[in-house]
Amino acid sequence: MTRKSAxxxxxxxxxxxxxxxxxxxxxxxxxxxxxxxxxxxVPANSIGLRMTAAAFGGGLHGAGIMAMPEVKVGLHRxxxxxxxxxxxxxxxxxxxxxxxxxxxxxFLVADADYSHFxxxxxxxxxxxxxxxxxxxxxxxxxxxxxxxxIVATQLLKKTAINLTAGYARSHYPEWGIRAQDVLRGSLSVxxxxxxxxxxxxKQTNLNLMLEAIAEEDLGNHARFADLAGAAQLIFNxxxxxxxxxxxxxxxxxxxxxxxxxxxxxxxxxxNALTKRPPNAE
Amino acid sequence: xxxxxxxxxxxxxxxxxxxAAQITRVNxxxxxxxxxxxxxxxxxxxxxxxGVDKVEADVAGTAFEVYxxxxxxxxxxxxxxxxxxxxxSVADMTVQAKFDNxxxxxxxxxxxxxxxxxxxxxxxxxxxxxxxxxAIDKKxxxxxxxxxxxxxxxxxxxxSGHMQNCCLxxxxxxxxxxYHFTLVK
Numbered sequence: 001m002t003r004k005s006a007x008x009x010x011x012x013x014x015x016x017x018x019x020x021x022x023x024x025x026x027x028x029x030x031x032x033x034x035x036x037x038x039x040x041x042v043p044a045n046s047i048g049l050r051m052t053a054a055a056f057g058g059g060l061h062g063a064g065i066m067a068m069p070e071v072k073v074g075l076h077r078x079x080x081x082x083x084x085x086x087x088x089x090x091x092x093x094x095x096x097x098x099x100x101x102x103x104x105x106x107f108l109v110a111d112a113d114y115s116h117f118x119x120x121x122x123x124x125x126x127x128x129x130x131x132x133x134x135x136x137x138x139x140x141x142x143x144x145x146x147x148x149x150i151v152a153t154q155l156l157k158k159t160a161i162n163l164t165a166g167y168a169r170s171h172y173p174e175w176g177i178r179a180q181d182v183l184r185g186s187l188s189v190x191x192x193x194x195x196x197x198x199x200x201x202k203q204t205n206l207n208l209m210l211e212a213i214a215e216e217d218l219g220n221h222a223r224f225a226d227l228a229g230a231a232q233l234i235f236n237x238x239x240x241x242x243x244x245x246x247x248x249x250x251x252x253x254x255x256x257x258x259x260x261x262x263x264x265x266x267x268x269x270x271n272a273l274t275k276r277p278p279n280a281e
Numbered sequence: 282x283x284x285x286x287x288x289x290x291x292x293x294x295x296x297x298x299x300x301a302a303q304i305t306r307v308n309x310x311x312x313x314x315x316x317x318x319x320x321x322x323x324x325x326x327x328x329x330x331x332g333v334d335k336v337e338a339d340v341a342g343t344a345f346e347v348y349x350x351x352x353x354x355x356x357x358x359x360x361x362x363x364x365x366x367x368x369x370s371v372a373d374m375t376v377q378a379k380f381d382n383x384x385x386x387x388x389x390x391x392x393x394x395x396x397x398x399x400x401x402x403x404x405x406x407x408x409x410x411x412x413x414x415x416a417i418d419k420k421x422x423x424x425x426x427x428x429x430x431x432x433x434x435x436x437x438x439x440x441s442g443h444m445q446n447c448c449l450x451x452x453x454x455x456x457x458x459x460y461h462f463t464l465v466k
């Protein structure tokens with residue numbers, strides 16, 4: 001791709017994003033985003049199983065693939081935790097593995113008919129055996145360290161908007177590498193496209209999403225900004241499948257990837273932790 | 282013998298408390314959602330509530346029709362809790378119940394199968410047959426509706442949802458749950 005066509009593509013992507021922001025809410029999605037977590041939790045007493053696979057390229061160490069199996073547990077209506085394993089294989093033959101723990105506390109709920117506004121606080125801790133080759137900090141994927149932040153979600157009929165802001169710090173004492181502090185954020189818009197009218201649980205739902213992810217290193221002010229698009233299918237109101245593509249718009253820091261395709265499958269076992277009352281049949 | 286004894290206990294229990302009124306269905310409108318996955322999580326939670334026989338969902342209207350098992354007791358709070366645990370709120374709950382000669386008065390309690398029902402904004406009357414009640418406790422209505430009902434009563438049990446000194450038998454003040462209802466015209 002020539003530089004000129006790449007720039008045209010970027011401009012078009014931005015235009016689409018701004019268009020979605022401007023007209024999305026009025027049109028009428030959902031808030032099960034492919035590249036960010038909403039302020040809402042999984043239902044209390046439920047267990048969600050999620051498998052994410054990604055193929056990426058363009059980074060400092062070339063192309064690779066990742067597999068991220070994950071378990072989500074709704075411990076309370078306001079509190080959930082997830083445990084995730086990260087397995088990475090680079091085309092250069094190297095393998096890395098790690099794990100991430102994530103906790104989210106929903107502290108604000110304002111529900112109305114076909115709409116809600118919610119806010120939550122989250123914390124994330126990541127471990128990985130990869131040497132920190134790049135300056136990008138991504139605790140959810142491969143950076144060892146911690147992250148804390150706030151997420152706000154507005155649902156309005158069939159559109160959902162999600163805003164995440166977090167502070168993350170890398171932690172590599174075993175490599176003798178100085179901790180890096182970054183601010184990380186995302187802005188996502190999702191919209192329910194199908195069905196136009198709900199008639200039952202068996203209808204397949206289609207959601208489209210546009211998400212922007214950005215980061216700034218607080219030390220040297222290096223940055224990156226990515227734009228991601230995803231299509232999400234929900235079968236039988238239970239099984240969720242996301243197909244997404246993420247591409248770099250801008251970067252002044254070294255990265256593991258500049259573009260990536262992602263496939264995710266998620267199934268929620270509702271009331272998996274509910275003890276059946278003794279009088280129930 | 283033991284089985285007979287339990288059946289006897291069950292029957293006497295039903296007659297002692299269940300003769301005056303019986304919930305036949307509950308309609309719940311949930312808020313804070315649009316998606317069918319969200320509706321599904323509420324639906325599944327409602328089905329697990331003790332005493333529930335069947336739930337019908339109106340996904341587009343985010344509404345649920347709950348039918349109790351014959352003769353079974355059903356706790357409105359357990360239904361509300363199921364909706365909240367799924368991650369959402371109750372915007373409206375109407376309870377359809379069969380009454381047999383039950384006198385209700387404004388700002389007065391009746392004993393429904395051991396639960397205290399407090400009626401608000403009603404005319405003194407005797408309830409017979411199928412009657413629709415609307416749950417108006419704080420967690421069943423919007424903030425504005427709650428404020429409006431709270432203005433109409435001097436009873437502090439409305440705001441707390443629990444028996445207060447305002448209530449006739451204040452032995453277990455602050456503990457016993459008082460359910461607040463109005464009649465659906």
